[in-house]
Amino acid sequence: MKTNKSPKENQIKDVVLAITYQCNAHCQFCHIWKNKERFSLQAGDYKNLPRNTENINISGGEPFLRNDLPAIIRTINHQCSRAKIIISTNGFLPSTIKRQMQEIIKFKKDIGIAVSLDGFGKVHEDLRGFPGGFSLVLESIRLLRDLGIKNLKIAFTLNNKNINQLKRVYQLSKELGVEFSLAVCHDSSHYFKKQNNEITNTIQIKRQISWLIEEELKSFSPKKWLRAYFAWGMLGFLKNRKRVLPDYSGLNSLFIDPFGNIYPSDVWDMKIGRLQEIKNWNSFVLKTKEILLSKDKERPNSWMICTARQAMKKHWLKVSLWILQTKFCSNKKVYGFTFVQNRAAIQ
Ligand code: SF4
Numbered sequence: 201m202k203t204n205k206s207p208k209e210n211q212i213k214d215v216v217l218a219i220t221y222q223c224n225a226h227c228q229f230c231h232i233w234k235n236k237e238r239f240s241l242q243a244g245d246y247k248n249l250p251r252n253t254e255n256i257n258i259s260g261g262e263p264f265l266r267n268d269l270p271a272i273i274r275t276i277n278h279q280c281s282r283a284k285i286i287i288s289t290n291g292f293l294p295s296t297i298k299r300q301m302q303e304i305i306k307f308k309k310d311i312g313i314a315v316s317l318d319g320f321g322k323v324h325e326d327l328r329g330f331p332g333g334f335s336l337v338l339e340s341i342r343l344l345r346d347l348g349i350k351n352l353k354i355a356f357t358l359n360n361k362n363i364n365q366l367k368r369v370y371q372l373s374k375e376l377g378v379e380f381s382l383a384v385c386h387d388s389s390h391y392f393k394k395q396n397n398e399i400t401n402t403i404q405i406k407r408q409i410s411w412l413i414e415e416e417l418k419s420f421s422p423k424k425w426l427r428a429y430f431a432w433g434m435l436g437f438l439k440n441r442k443r444v445l446p447d448y449s450g451l452n453s454l455f456i457d458p459f460g461n462i463y464p465s466d467v468w469d470m471k472i473g474r475l476q477e478i479k480n481w482n483s484f485v486l487k488t489k490e491i492l493l494s495k496d497k498e499r500p501n502s503w504m505i506c507t508a509r510q511a512m513k514k515h516w517l518k519v520s521l522w523i524l525q526t527k528f529c530s531n532k533k534v535y536g537f538t539f540v541q542n543r544a545a546i547q
Contacts, residue, residue: 212250212481214453216466216506218391219272220261221458225290226329229359229385231393232261239458241475243271246279250481253280257506258287261458264296270303277308286312288355291340292333298343305347312351313344314381317372318358319365327361341376353379358434360399366408370415381427382412384434386502390469391455399438409435417527425523430508432522437503445511445518447499450488452510464488467502470495 221235238261249256256276263269264287276285285308289297304311317337318327325333344352354373356366366382373380387395399405409431416428433444450464450472457463460475472488492499512519 211252212452212454212485213252213254213510214257214506215249215253215255216257216259216453216455217246217276218259218261218455218457219263219269220266222265223261223290224265224292224330225262225333228327228329228361229357229392229394229397232391234393235261237459239266241458241460243268243275245460245476246272246275248475248478249276249279251280253283255506255509256280256283256285258285260288262290262293263287264289264293264300269300273304273308273311284310284312284351286314286351288314289316289340290328290330290333291315291317291337292328292330294336294339294343297340298347301344301347301349305349309348310351311349312353313349314353314355315341315344316357317354317369318356319362320368320372323362323365327359341378345376345378351379353381355381355383358382358384358399358405359397360401363401363404363408366412370412379423381505382409382431382434383504384438386467386504387500388467388469390463391457391466402438405438406435413526417523425527426512426519428526429512429519429522430505432526433503433508437501441501443501443503443508443511445508445515447502447507448510448514449499449502449507450492451485453507455506464492464499465502465507466504467500468498470498 219241220239221232222238223233226233258269258273258276266272269287273285273287276283291297301313315337316328318324321334324337325331341352341354354369354376356369358366370380384399385397386392387397389395413428413431416424416431419425436442436444449468453465455463455466456475461471462473462475463470464472472491473484478484
């Protein structure tokens with residue numbers, strides 16, 4: 201007999217919500233800004249999100265371009281009261297960010313913010329197509345820190361043109377007292393509208409990511425150790441275009457566009473539903489599972505935190521063993537790189 205009950209392992213836990221396709225940046229590796237249509241979902245439509253969601257990334261476009269952002273966060277916070285909510289911003293609108301955040305922290309003090317920064321000065325400004333943007337990003341970070349945002353991080357997106365900036369931006373995050381997260385640019389026809397991103401400088405990328413792994417593992421923070429594992433997974437992905445852990449897109453994580461269209465992930469261009477039409481999330485996940493099984497060969501490879509997080513939770517033993525081995529062995533092999541305590545040896 202068929203049941204509507206979805207086992208716990210098949211619940212939606214991670215959601216990326218693009219709330220608008222309007223963007224004030226012109227990034228080289230993401231062409232969202234070319235979209236003519238911006239959004240149709242209203243704040244109230246987000247009442248239909250799955251209640252048990254644990255992580256919600258409010259993204260765009262640039263989310264702070266929506267004047268009703270506080271109302272959207274209020275609705276989401278009410279519907280998904282257990283969820284950690286983080287807003288991803290390019291940081292190019294410091295005064296708007298400050299005004300909206302003053303409103304948001306009145307009811308959601310623990311909200312997180314990830315501000316994109318891919319390099320210093322012109323490197324960042326050229327990659328993001330925003331002259332003068334570097335100082336605006338720094339201003340936004342300082343304003344957010346002054347507002348008392350604890351969960352504040354610099355999000356660095358790795359690509360061919362900024363690999364030599366990783367260490368500097370990482371050091372800057374330390375000086376500013378904010379977290380650092382690493383992502384690699386991905387192709388996506390339905391979301392980023394960009395398909396020919398290339399990462400070719402693999403030798404240098406291996407060196408830089410290996411350095412980052414070593415830095416993160418030196419700390420006493422389990423969160424940083426997990427980030428080191430994630431970075432190691434990125435090395436594997438860049439080398440073989442394969443994930444080091446399975447992909448639970450569509451079953452544990454979703455991407456929802458500003459019109460309510462639901463996709464398994466940022467990079468899998470396959471509509472699997474509409475937010476406004478979902479009556480029962482358990483039935484949705486069971487139906488999605490059948491669809492994904494039949495389409496598995498079409499699954500694009502990716503290694504993004506929104507799809508890796510749940511895999512890392514499910515495979516915690518494997519992740520923990522890697523951390524123990526890599527942290528406590530003096531000679532570590534990371535995709536062909538001997539990883540020694542003397543940092544100079546891998547530079
Ligand atoms: S990466 Fe972000 S800031 Fe850049 S165009 Fe895309 S949405 Fe805008």
